Amino acid sequence: MNKYRTHNCGELNKSHKEKEISLSGWINKKRDHGNLLFIDLRDNYGITQCVIDKSNEVFKKIEKLSLETVIKISGFVIERSDETVNKSISTGEIEVKIKNIDILGETKELPLPVFSDQEYSEEIRLKYRFLDLRRKKIHQNIILRSKVISFIRNEMLKLGFLEFQTPILTSSSPEGARDFLVPSRLNPGKFYALPQAPQQFKQLTMISGFDKYFQIAPCFRDEDARADRSPGEFYQLDVEMSFVEQEDVFKVIETLFLKLFKTFSNKKILHEKFPRITYENAMLKYGSDKPDLRNPLEISDLTNIFEREDVKFEIFKKLVKNGSVVRALVTKNTLDKPRSFFDGIDKWAKNQGSSGLAYFTIERGDKISAKGPIGKFFSENSLLEIMKKTNAKSGDTVFLSCGKKDDVEKILSSARDKIAEDLNLIDNNYFSFCWIVDYPMYEIDETNKKIKFSHNPFSMPQGDLKKLDLSNPLNLKAYQYDIVCNGIELSSGAIRNHIPELMYKLFEVAGYSKTDVNSKFSGMINALSYGAPPHGGIAPGIDRIVMLLANEKNIREVTMFPMNQNAQDLMMNAPSEVSDDQLKELNLTIKRKN
Numbered sequence: 001m002n003k004y005r006t007h008n009c010g011e012l013n014k015s016h017k018e019k020e021i022s023l024s025g026w027i028n029k030k031r032d033h034g035n036l037l038f039i040d041l042r043d044n045y046g047i048t049q050c051v052i053d054k055s056n057e058v059f060k061k062i063e064k065l066s067l068e069t070v071i072k073i074s075g076f077v078i079e080r081s082d083e084t085v086n087k088s089i090s091t092g093e094i095e096v097k098i099k100n101i102d103i104l105g106e107t108k109e110l111p112l113p114v115f116s117d118q119e120y121s122e123e124i125r126l127k128y129r130f131l132d133l134r135r136k137k138i139h140q141n142i143i144l145r146s147k148v149i150s151f152i153r154n155e156m157l158k159l160g161f162l163e164f165q166t167p168i169l170t171s172s173s174p175e176g177a178r179d180f181l182v183p184s185r186l187n188p189g190k191f192y193a194l195p196q197a198p199q200q201f202k203q204l205t206m207i208s209g210f211d212k213y214f215q216i217a218p219c220f221r222d223e224d225a226r227a228d229r230s231p232g233e234f235y236q237l238d239v240e241m242s243f244v245e246q247e248d249v250f251k252v253i254e255t256l257f258l259k260l261f262k263t264f265s266n267k268k269i270l271h272e273k274f275p276r277i278t279y280e281n282a283m284l285k286y287g288s289d290k291p292d293l294r295n296p297l298e299i300s301d302l303t304n305i306f307e308r309e310d311v312k313f314e315i316f317k318k319l320v321k322n323g324s325v326v327r328a329l330v331t332k333n334t335l336d337k338p339r340s341f342f343d344g345i346d347k348w349a350k351n352q353g354s355s356g357l358a359y360f361t362i363e364r365g366d367k368i369s370a371k372g373p374i375g376k377f378f379s380e381n382s383l384l385e386i387m388k389k390t391n392a393k394s395g396d397t398v399f400l401s402c403g404k405k406d407d408v409e410k411i412l413s414s415a416r417d418k419i420a421e422d423l424n425l426i427d428n429n430y431f432s433f434c435w436i437v438d439y440p441m442y443e444i445d446e447t448n449k450k451i452k453f454s455h456n457p458f459s460m461p462q463g464d465l466k467k468l469d470l471s472n473p474l475n476l477k478a479y480q481y482d483i484v485c486n487g488i489e490l491s492s493g494a495i496r497n498h499i500p501e502l503m504y505k506l507f508e509v510a511g512y513s514k515t516d517v518n519s520k521f522s523g524m525i526n527a528l529s530y531g532a533p534p535h536g537g538i539a540p541g542i543d544r545i546v547m548l549l550a551n552e553k554n555i556r557e558v559t560m561f562p563m564n565q566n567a568q569d570l571m572m573n574a575p576s577e578v579s580d581d582q583l584k585e586l587n588l589t590i591k592r593k594n
Contacts, residue, residue, distance in 0.1 A: 004072055004104075010046020012091050014079055022074040023048055023096065024104060026134065027067050028115050037063060039098075040115075041073065044139075048091045050075065052098040062101055068114055068134075070105030073098050122556075127570040129561055141558045145546045148264060149216055152237055152542075155256050161212040161239070166201035168194060168218070171523075178222035180232075188587040194220035197539060200524050202240040203458065203496055206535040207527045213240045216542065222567075227554045228488055228544055231567035234555075236491070237545075240537035246479050246495055249536050250274070250435060253483060253491075257540075261431055264549045270294065270432040274483070278438040287327075287413030289439075292487030293432040295420040299412050300390040302326045302400070310379035316358075316402045326402045328390055329412055331419055335361050335395040341422075342372065345399065348418060354411040357399045362387065364394040372397075417487070431485055431548065438462070439480040442473045442509065453510050455480045458503075458524070459494040460536075465502060473509045483540065485548060493538025500528045 004024040012021065025043035032038075037059060039050045050073055052059055065071065075098045086092030111128050112120045117137045125132045133139055153163070172179045172193040179193040195201075197219050205213045217238040225231040241249065254274055261269060270293065282289045285298045305311060306320045316326055334341070342359050349357045360375035362368065368380045368387070378386070392398055399415065401408045420426050441461050443454040451473055459478040461468060470476070479495035497503050503525065507517050517525055546558040556562040563569050583589060 008045040009041055009043040009048045010090050012048055012077055012094050012096070014093050016077040016094065017079050019077050020074070020099075021077055021096065022072060023050070024072040025070070026114070027065060027069050027071060030065075030067065032063070038095075039073075041071070041096075042134075046091060047089050049086070049095040050098050051095050056098065058098070058101050062098070065103070066107050066109075068107045068110060068131075069103065070107075072102040072104055073100070075099040122564060123570060126556075126562065126564055129571050133560065138557060141546070141550045141552065142560055144264065144550055145542075145558055145560075148260065148546055148549065149542060151260060151263060152256065153216065155259060156214045156237075156239075159212070159252060159255070161214040162210060164205060164210070164213055164215060166195070166198040166205075166215060166217065166238075170195050170201070173199075173520075180220045180222055183586040183588055185586050196221050197236065198238050199456075199458065200521070202238055202537060203524065203535065204527050206240055206242045207498075207530070207532045211242045214238060217539070225563070225565045225567070228547065230543060230555055230559055231563050231565070235542040236539040237542060238537070238539045239493075240535060242533040242535045244495070244534070244536050246437070246481065246536065249493060249495075249538055250481075253538060253540065254433075257433065257483075260545070261549065265431070267428075268430050270430045271434070274433040274435055276435045276437050279436055279440065280438065282436050283409055284327075287409040287411075287416060288487075289436045289482060290484050290487055290489045291434065292417070292420075292426065293434055294426045294428075294430055294486060295416060296425055297329055297331065297416045297420055299416065300328050300330070302328045302386060302389060305382060305386060305389070306402075308382055308385075311377060311382045313358075313374055313377035316400070319402050324402050325405050325408055326400060327408050327412055328386070328401075329357075329399045329415055329419065330390045330392045331397045331399070331423065332393070333395050334397040334423075335364065337397070342397065345415065345419060345422075349401075349411055349415060352411060352414060354401065354407070355403065357401055357411070357415060359397055359399045361397040362392060362394050368394070370398075374400075433483065433485045436482040436484060437480075438477045439482075440474065441476040441478040441506070444474070451510055454478075455492065456494045457507065457510070458496050460497045460534075461502075461506065465499070468502075468505075470505060470509055479536070481538075483538070488544055488548065490544050491538050491540035493536065495534070495536035498528055498532040498534055500525055503528070 006021045007023060009023055009025050023041055025041045028040040028042035028047055030037065030039055035054045037052050039062065040047050041050050052062060073096065075096045077094050078097050080093055080095055110131065112124055112131060114131055114134045117135055133142060169182060169192040172181065172191065173196060177196055179196065182192040182194065184190045184192060198215065198217050202213055215238045217236055218233055219236055220233050223229065223231060258269065258272060279289055282291055284301060287299055303320055303325045306313065306317045306326055311317065320326060346356045358374045360370040360372035362370055362383065368383045370378055370383055386392065386398060390398065401412050439455045441454065442451050445452045455478060459480045462477040462479060481494065482492050483490045497506065504514050504517055543555045543559060547555050550558050552558055561571065568574070
């Protein structure tokens with residue numbers, strides 16, 4: 001028999017009545033009722049209420065113990081009276097009458113309370129993460145993460161995928177985010193890179209003749225932290241398949257996600273057949289390629305309205321003549337909203353760095369007219385045209401933004417979220433998935449005005465490959481796709497370019513010579529030359545999946561040992577300085593700033 005416990009703290013019930021048992025765990029709470037002392041004993045599995053009366057010789061010993069002391073208790077299970085049953089815990093019908101106690105681990109004064117989930121500063125929580133992880137909510141989040149990963153692994157195996165592990169030490173990539181570099185002791189002056197993703201290795205796995213690969217893969221990117229992105233490292237479900245088209249990848253992921261989200265959440269799924277939205281339409285209708293489809297607000301283009309003679313809003317008309325666009329966001333049945341609501345939206349937009357949002361509300365009546373700051377500038381016919389383009393009705397409000405296309409998309413995307421929140425339009429009881437497809441192969445780098453890859457440089461372009469027109473590369477679409485849920489991008493993926501000569505041509509458009517490609521992607525381009533199958537894949541982020549299932553807004557709440565915003569591990573004091581001997585062994589010197 002285990003010397004520490006006969007049962008765990010989430011196991012006992014009325015069937016154990018009058019049995020002698022032993023439990024081990026942490027003191028979660030203490031309640032002193034004079035002659036009786038109640039202790040809530042906690043372990044990984046739950047909480048059991050234990051009680052000792054003053055006549056017991058170990059009463060004073062227990063009375064002095066601090067919360068979070070690790071103890072072993074032995075005693076008898078007794079049934080609670082009906083009025084004292086605690087239905088919020090699995091052991092709530094019983095309690096344990098303490099006979100004896102052993103102290104297994106003492107504790108210092110706590111820097112944060114464990115028995116409550118009250119907010120504490122990030123610095124305290126991350127420095128004492130081992131205590132933070134004892135707290136109920138985050139403890140359950142990490143258990144959920146473990147169960148989600150196990151579920152995914154089992155489902156992928158059922159779908160015929162094989163799990164392989166790809167290298168952690170690899171070569172630096174010229175594309176994507178900043179690499180984490182690792183100096184080589186045996187090859188002085190040269191560096192490994194930690195993989196930003198197993199991209200090339202999973203493609204090489206397909207070229208090696210394996211048909212379906214997956215991996216719960218660690219990835220490393222030297223990026224700034226965000227609420228939905230950890231600095232340093234993260235995990236993804238890395239997937240690659242041979243002899244597939246885009247729809248084959250979609251089918252696998254939709255099958256997996258429907259099972260996964262139905263298993264681990266009570267929320268409903270808005271569309272069980274995930275909608276396909278082109279990148280172009282997503283940017284037009286939502287101002288973003290990460291749209292939250294629970295939000296009913298949509299954006300419409302009204303640029304040509306401001307070419308009409310019966311529209312007298314001269315500020316926008318002049319901007320349109322100089323190449324600006326005008327786009328609109330319509331809110332339903334807001335005629336009776338106070339002026340402060342509309343002015344508040346305009347003020348908010350200005351605080352975002354925009355010039356603000358112009359607006360008018362369509363009045364109800366026999367004749368179509370508009371009220372609001374700019375309503376007088378529109379004729380009845382122009383309003384009818386606006387209503388037709390935006391599906392607006394009498395009583396609706398039209399918010400307008402005018403400027404450069406990218407700026408208008410950015411502010412209206414944010415306004416769409418802001419207004420939906422203010423009007424309580426989003427039903428949080430749903431998951432809404434969608435695919436964003438048909439990404440452009442290239443885009444213009446705004447810094448140097450040169451053409452660059454917009455997404456993944458190893459993607460297959462759309463169209464007849466034998467007649468591919470590269471004279472207008474910005475018109476070229478790729479078999480690239482993102483999967484989005486509730487406004488959060490879960491993954492990017494693509495059908496890969498497996499034809500070496502085509503790859504040389506595509507890289508040439510982005511400024512890479514054949515020599516550059518052979519040098520920077522030597523392993524990949526060489527392997528593709530020996531009979532590569534058509535293949536494609538995707539890599540949904542584990543952290544973001546769990547964040548959605550746990551209903552958390554920050555990825556640190558579902559990550560066991562995260563770094564802070566400055567990519568520092570406060571608990572382990574990383575990154576840290578290393579000794580001169582270590583640097584010497586690696587043939588490195590540190591150039592220190594004055």
